[in-house]
Amino acid sequence: MSDPSLYTYPSPLEGYGGLEPLPNDISEDSKSFVNPPAAKKSEAYNAFVSPITNGRRGGFDVHIYFLQSSAEETKFAQELWERIRREFPELRIYKVWDQPIGPHITGMFEVNIFNPEQFGAFIPWLVINRGPLSALIHPNTDEEERDHTQRATWMGQPLPLNLSLFKKKKAAI
Structure with a gap:
């Protein structure tokens, strides 16, 4: 995995300065906090946040792996x-590769996801x-x-x- 210290991270609160403090009221479940309603729904419901691609390439790739020896x-x-x-015919689904391809060391197939929905x-x-x-x-x-390492999420092993x-x-650029 990529070393997170190699990257910089903007504050998650960027653009939220100068607001009233959040309440400390506890919800009826007696565990979570009551959140004030947002002025408008987050744009992240409609489009992937920058710098994620929202175009033809798709915003997310999902690589599903299998051991071709099994x-x-x-x-x-x-x-x-x-x-x-x-x-899910609206997703882009690639062929099943029964050998390593690109950075992937075992059999896999890829699915592209184009929007948050x-x-x-x-x-x-x-x-x-x-x-x-x-x-x-x-x-x-x-x-x-970075997308394949520090920003990646795994299901399973x-x-x-x-x-x-x-x-x-990178060296060729």
Whole structure:
């Protein structure tokens, strides 16, 4: 994984300065806080936040991995791929690779997600239906290595990635 100390992070409160303090009232569940209503719904419900791509490339990639040496995992991956194509035809779904490709060291297939609504529907569905397979979820920005490491989220067992591809691209620029 990429070292988080290599990056800078703007304050999460940027743009929220000078507001009244939040209340300390506790909700009826006796555990959570009461939040004041927002003046308007967050734009993050409609479009991915910058610097995530909102265009043709898709905002998020989901790589679903299987061990190609396991006939059982390979069969499950093929069946999952077919189910995703049938249930989520609006997503971009790539072929099943039965060998390493790019930074991915084992068999996998990729799904592209284009908007927050699709993300909100597909990711919970995948949590329940991915079976024994691991999945890497990463945003698409102009920082590919960071997207695949520091900004990535894993379902299941994280797998190593071959990051040399990204280092070679950086060196060529």
